[in-house]
Every structure is written in C-alpha cells, then in structure tokens.
Amino acid sequence: MSIKYVILGYLSWQPMTGYDVKKIIAESEILPWSANNNQVYRALVQLHDDAWVSKEIEQQDGAPNRHVYTITDDGVRALEEWVQTEPEAPISKKAFLHQLLWADSLDTEKIDSLLESYLNAVGEKVFFLRVQADRKPNMPERSMREKYLWEMIHKNWIFQYETELDWIRRMREELKELEAAQRWSKS
Amino acid sequence: MSIKYVILGYLSWQPMTGYDVKKIIAESEILPWSANNNQVYRALVQLHDDAWVSKEIEQQDGAPNRHVYTITDDGVRALEEWVQTEPEAPISKKAFLHQLLWADSLDTEKIDSLLESYLNAVGEKVFFLRVQADRKPNMPERSMREKYLWEMIHKNWIFQYETELDWIRRMREELKELEAAQRWSKS
DNA sequence: TTTCTCATGTAACGCGTTACATGATTAC
DNA sequence: GTAATCATGTAACGCGTTACATGAGAAA
Known part of the structure; x- marks a missing residue:
C-alpha cells in the first residue's frame, strides 16, 4: 500500500517537513505504519524526484535545516488519480x-x-x-x-x-x- | 505473523507434503498469504531444523519424490505454547x-x-x-x-x-x- | 542531570511477493 | 496440442521494521 500517496495527501493539506509527517503517522490510530525515518525520508525523496512536491530549505542554527515540502500541480493531479484507482477489499491480519x-x-x-x-x-x-x-x-x-x-x-x-x-x-x-x-x- | 506456526498447525492435523500445505494456504479464504513456494518450502526446512517435524521421503518415478512431514512431540508442545501467546488486536490494511x-x-x-x-x-x-x-x-x-x-x-x-x-x-x-x-x- | 523535542539521515534485516526453472503424467 | 496437476526448489526485489548516528536547545 502506498505510504507515498498518504504522505502526498497530507502535503496537499499543508506544506510540511519529514519530521512533521513522521509525527502525524506515528500519532495516528488509523495509519498502519510505524513511521520510521527510513520510509518517510525516502518517500519524500521519491516524491521530489517525481516532481510531485517542491522543496524549500529553511536555514536554522542549533538544529538541522528544515526541509519543507510543498505539493505541486503535478502532485495534486497524481493524488487525484490515485484516489480514483479501483477500490480493493480490506486485508486483515488477525x-x-x-x-x-x-x-x-x-x-x-x-x-x-x-x-x-x-x-x-x-x-x-x-x-x-x-x-x-x-x-x-x-x-x-x-x-x-x-x-x-x-x-x-x-x-x-x-x-x-x-x-x-x-x-x-x-x-x-x-x-x-x-x-x-x-x-x-x-x- | 507466523506462517510457520500455521503450517505446524496443519501438520498437527495430518502429515503432509509442501505441495499439500501450499494448496491449503492458496485455497483458504482466511489465510492471508499467497502461498508461494519460497515461503512454504523454507518454513518446512526451518520446522525440520527445529525438530518440530520429521521428514519421510517417498520414492516416486515420473515426479519428484514426495517429502512427507509429520509433527513430532516437540512440535506438538511448541504449537501448544504458541497458541497460548498473548493475543494481539488485529491489524487491517484498508x-x-x-x-x-x-x-x-x-x-x-x-x-x-x-x-x-x-x-x-x-x-x-x-x-x-x-x-x-x-x-x-x-x-x-x-x-x-x-x-x-x-x-x-x-x-x-x-x-x-x-x-x-x-x-x-x-x-x-x-x-x-x-x-x-x-x-x-x-x- | 537526564530526558524530551526538533531535525536529518543510514544500515541491516525479515517477511512476503512475483517470476524463473524443471519435468513427467493426465485431462480436455 | 494445450493446459492443468503433481512436486520440488531458487533468484530478485519491494516494503516495512528496528537500531544506529549526530547534535543542539529546552524542560523536568
């Protein structure tokens, strides 16, 4: 399942850093990922490579620079397409x-x-x-x-x-x- | 989740070959695995290494020999312990x-x-x-x-x-x- | 003084998937 | 003649996880 699109979804709501995304995923009861850095930061790199998001670096001192990601028009279109993909029955692990x-x-x-x-x-x-x-x-x-x-x-x-x-x-x-x-x- | 124990469970019901196990998993609506060879045959090797199952080879000609796995006393005990492990809430991917x-x-x-x-x-x-x-x-x-x-x-x-x-x-x-x-x- | 928050990233590993590989027999 | 069934296995890859690595500032 695509954590990539879920992240893109949140970026369609607000521009955010990887750290913000991570927190949202970690706190959510309905998002089934553990929100590990590996996945989140890699997904953001991918989204940027796809040109579905743009990246702005905010200089900071005392902490690493904030990489703020903003959805692009291409990203909005990609999200809209994904939303309309054929629904599948849920899969549960009990x-x-x-x-x-x-x-x-x-x-x-x-x-x-x-x-x-x-x-x-x-x-x-x-x-x-x-x-x-x-x-x-x-x-x-x-x-x-x-x-x-x-x-x-x-x-x-x-x-x-x-x-x-x-x-x-x-x-x-x-x-x-x-x-x-x-x-x-x-x- | 442990396909290994699920396979052990079926072997506690009847001795079987990897092929049989694979068919059961593939046909089942409630077992959430695709039943690929890789997983099934590897799991059986592991179970055999653990000495939870024993293996008998039935010679055949015209087809590969059947490797028939039978649960051992150790296997029965391991299964019983696993059955009693702390239950966890289900995880669904919707x-x-x-x-x-x-x-x-x-x-x-x-x-x-x-x-x-x-x-x-x-x-x-x-x-x-x-x-x-x-x-x-x-x-x-x-x-x-x-x-x-x-x-x-x-x-x-x-x-x-x-x-x-x-x-x-x-x-x-x-x-x-x-x-x-x-x-x-x-x- | 220790822990939490902010903020980025990498490494190693496990589980699961598809696809590849072989080859005889039986059913349509 | 083509496909399904029986029967074993391997290779490559993707997604997700935990743990590692760094380092400042603020709060307890």
Missing part, C-alpha cells in the same frame, strides 16, 4: 484467530482466558480510536463533506473493532454453554 | 479508506461510484467466505468444540466484511442527503 484454530488442545477455561485477553487488547484499541475520533488531531476540515468523510473513516475503524468485541463476547458465552452441555451428557 | 481521506476533491457522484466499486469488491469477498464456511474444505473436526472454533473463526471474517458492507451503504445514503442539503442551501 494473528489471534490463527492461534484459535489450533486451540482445541486447551481446556475451555484456558481458551476463555485467552479470549478475555483478546477482549482487552481490542477494547484498548477501540478506546484510543474513540479518543482520536473526538479530538481530531491533524484532521483537515476544508469543507463539510471532507469533515464528514474523515469522521466516517474513523467510525469505520470503530465499527470494525466493536464487531470484534461482540464476536468475542458471544463466543465466550457459547463456549460456556457447550462445556455445560458436554458435562451433562457425560454424567 | 487501502481504500486512505484513498477516501483525500477524496473531497471529487464530486459526490464520483465518490458514490467509488463506494459502489468498493461494495462490489467487499461483497465478492463475503460471497467466497460464505461458500467456504459452508463447504468446509481442510477443516479438522476432531471434536465438537474444534468444529465450533473453526465455524466461529469463519463467522468472524464474515461479520467483519458485513460490517464493512453496512458502513458503505450507510455512507452512500448519507452522502446523498448531504449533497441534497447543500444544494438546497445554495439555491
């Missing part, structure tokens, strides 16, 4: 589900406590998503519709994790019932 | 949402048709998930509980994509309303 596939060797209590841990992990994630959806840092609101788009995108993530929470709760109950039913049939 | 973030430069009709394409992509995915959840290929059912676990894992994926479909439908309606409201206020 490592825990792969663990669960082979969890039948554990007793039901152990499985239940694993599910509880999973519930907590997902719950925490939702919590931070909610906080960020409320505070709206680094969220462009250049029009009512843009504001709506951003809010819905945040809701998308919240809904996804809430669906997960429902699934966990349901599973914990049903596993208890299954266990009870089997104990009954054995005695 | 490339389309990143496109939508910067879609405010498009008119509402264009956005709607993008959403429609996304709806189709996700709808197709759900369809195949449903088919596979029904047919249950390569699904171990060594106990009632294992059967239940596998069914719930498939449902998890179906629920996730259905939540996505609901979100898309809602968004398409709300965007139309927003558009109408704004046209009203302008005239």
Whole structure:
C-alpha cells in the first residue's frame, strides 16, 4: 500500500517537513505504519524526484535545516488519480484467530482466558480510536463533506473493532454453554 | 505473523507434503498469504531444523519424490505454547479508506461510484467466505468444540466484511442527503 | 542531570511477493 | 496440442521494521 500517496495527501493539506509527517503517522490510530525515518525520508525523496512536491530549505542554527515540502500541480493531479484507482477489499491480519484454530488442545477455561485477553487488547484499541475520533488531531476540515468523510473513516475503524468485541463476547458465552452441555451428557 | 506456526498447525492435523500445505494456504479464504513456494518450502526446512517435524521421503518415478512431514512431540508442545501467546488486536490494511481521506476533491457522484466499486469488491469477498464456511474444505473436526472454533473463526471474517458492507451503504445514503442539503442551501 | 523535542539521515534485516526453472503424467 | 496437476526448489526485489548516528536547545 502506498505510504507515498498518504504522505502526498497530507502535503496537499499543508506544506510540511519529514519530521512533521513522521509525527502525524506515528500519532495516528488509523495509519498502519510505524513511521520510521527510513520510509518517510525516502518517500519524500521519491516524491521530489517525481516532481510531485517542491522543496524549500529553511536555514536554522542549533538544529538541522528544515526541509519543507510543498505539493505541486503535478502532485495534486497524481493524488487525484490515485484516489480514483479501483477500490480493493480490506486485508486483515488477525494473528489471534490463527492461534484459535489450533486451540482445541486447551481446556475451555484456558481458551476463555485467552479470549478475555483478546477482549482487552481490542477494547484498548477501540478506546484510543474513540479518543482520536473526538479530538481530531491533524484532521483537515476544508469543507463539510471532507469533515464528514474523515469522521466516517474513523467510525469505520470503530465499527470494525466493536464487531470484534461482540464476536468475542458471544463466543465466550457459547463456549460456556457447550462445556455445560458436554458435562451433562457425560454424567 | 507466523506462517510457520500455521503450517505446524496443519501438520498437527495430518502429515503432509509442501505441495499439500501450499494448496491449503492458496485455497483458504482466511489465510492471508499467497502461498508461494519460497515461503512454504523454507518454513518446512526451518520446522525440520527445529525438530518440530520429521521428514519421510517417498520414492516416486515420473515426479519428484514426495517429502512427507509429520509433527513430532516437540512440535506438538511448541504449537501448544504458541497458541497460548498473548493475543494481539488485529491489524487491517484498508487501502481504500486512505484513498477516501483525500477524496473531497471529487464530486459526490464520483465518490458514490467509488463506494459502489468498493461494495462490489467487499461483497465478492463475503460471497467466497460464505461458500467456504459452508463447504468446509481442510477443516479438522476432531471434536465438537474444534468444529465450533473453526465455524466461529469463519463467522468472524464474515461479520467483519458485513460490517464493512453496512458502513458503505450507510455512507452512500448519507452522502446523498448531504449533497441534497447543500444544494438546497445554495439555491 | 537526564530526558524530551526538533531535525536529518543510514544500515541491516525479515517477511512476503512475483517470476524463473524443471519435468513427467493426465485431462480436455 | 494445450493446459492443468503433481512436486520440488531458487533468484530478485519491494516494503516495512528496528537500531544506529549526530547534535543542539529546552524542560523536568
């Protein structure tokens, strides 16, 4: 997936330095990158090579010079094209589900406590998503519709994790019932 | 995430060759790997080096010899430990949402048709998930509980994509309303 | 005095992907 | 005759990660 275009997107909102971009990516709950220097600074070099951004160097003393990147007309066009590329279904990595596939060797209590841990992990994630959806840092609101788009995108993530929470709760109950039913049939 | 352990899991169900493993991964709707040779055959070499699987070579003529891998006691133990490792929240890559973030430069009709394409992509995915959840290929059912676990894992994926479909439908309606409201206020 | 923020960059490595390579048998 | 299935493997490459490297000023 293209971190390159995501960065270009933010530059279409405001001119920024690599350091700024890095911070936005690191703080965001919905951008799935770790925001390491390697990727961000390289992407900016690429964007500059493509002439999708221009670069201005602000002299500083006491700190390295700031390289401020600004989107160009070519960049605006490239972004608009990318936005219209054929949508693809999301791809999720649910490592825990792969663990669960082979969890039948554990007793039901152990499985239940694993599910509880999973519930907590997902719950925490939702919590931070909610906080960020409320505070709206680094969220462009250049029009009512843009504001709506951003809010819905945040809701998308919240809904996804809430669906997960429902699934966990349901599973914990049903596993208890299954266990009870089997104990009954054995005695 | 560890394709290595997923492969070990399947070997805990049945002894298999690399070719068999590859087919299972390729056919599965819920395993997120492309099942390329490089990964599968290397993983099997690693598992063998770890002594988590043993290897038997079946002589054949007309085709390469079959290398049949069988899980060892050490392997069973390693799998059981891995199953109990601390669960982590899922990580999703929703490339389309990143496109939508910067879609405010498009008119509402264009956005709607993008959403429609996304709806189709996700709808197709759900369809195949449903088919596979029904047919249950390569699904171990060594106990009632294992059967239940596998069914719930498939449902998890179906629920996730259905939540996505609901979100898309809602968004398409709300965007139309927003558009109408704004046209009203302008005239 | 230690830690945080600002600000840029490089090196080494892991995981995953596509494509390449071989070759017999079976099905259409 | 062409394509799919069986069956093993290697090479090149891209994307992402952690860790390394530097260095000043401000805050705790």
